[in-house]
Amino acid sequence: MRTLLKIVSLAVVALLATVGCQSRTDRTDGGGVLLSIADFDGLPVTVSASNGPFDIEEIQVQSVAKDPESATSSLMNVELESYQVTYARADTGSQVPPTLVEHIFGVVPVNGRTTIKNPPFLRFDQLNNLPLKDLVDFGYERATGSQVIRLTVGIRFFGRTLSGKKVDSAPAYFTIDVVP
Numbered sequence: 001m002r003t004l005l006k007i008v009s010l011a012v013v014a015l016l017a018t019v020g021c022q023s024r025t026d027r028t029d030g031g032g033v034l035l036s037i038a039d040f041d042g043l044p045v046t047v048s049a050s051n052g053p054f055d056i057e058e059i060q061v062q063s064v065a066k067d068p069e070s071a072t073s074s075l076m077n078v079e080l081e082s083y084q085v086t087y088a089r090a091d092t093g094s095q096v097p098p099t100l101v102e103h104i105f106g107v108v109p110v111n112g113r114t115t116i117k118n119p120p121f122l123r124f125d126q127l128n129n130l131p132l133k134d135l136v137d138f139g140y141e142r143a144t145g146s147q148v149i150r151l152t153v154g155i156r157f158f159g160r161t162l163s164g165k166k167v168d169s170a171p172a173y174f175t176i177d178v179v180p
Helices: 002-020 133-137
Strands: 034-039 047-048 056-063 079-090 100-108 110-119 120-122 149-161 166-168 172-179
Touching: 034 149, 034 166, 034 172, 056 100, 100 110, 100 120, 133 172
Parallel strands: 047 172
Antiparallel strands: 034 056, 056 110, 079 100, 079 149, 149 166, 149 172
8 A cells, every 4th residue: 555655646746747847948948940140230339319219220130050960840940029139338337228128020940041120229218218318308427427328239039949949049239329
């Protein structure tokens, strides 16, 4: 009887462990492909906080098979879901605009590219918050006294392979000066 109880207990634990695990977890698996930002065109160097919002002329996103020697299939194509823009100060200031997350759609074929036209990187949500709001309202940033805010902008894409594996690109960075 004790042996039967132990076997049943182990079976229940194994069943719970199996049910608790999902093939789609919250980690980024990649599904056999790597997603990367291949090229930027039309990056601004200086923007005026009074004239926003701002976008990038175009970005090329590519998907590359992790193992170029193995067979690929359309299940490795990546459906783009969103991109995220983060900001870091490249000057003496410490305040940064809030992160921008935009939902997008499109497919990047395995070992192929797709072009995204005019994705915004600074919207009114960023321009209407400190520190950029100071440039619009006062002509300078009150915390530093500077009339120029230098930002390092990072952009990263997120998607899923058609087989359901999460994929994301490494961030790509560029620097801009924001003036009143």
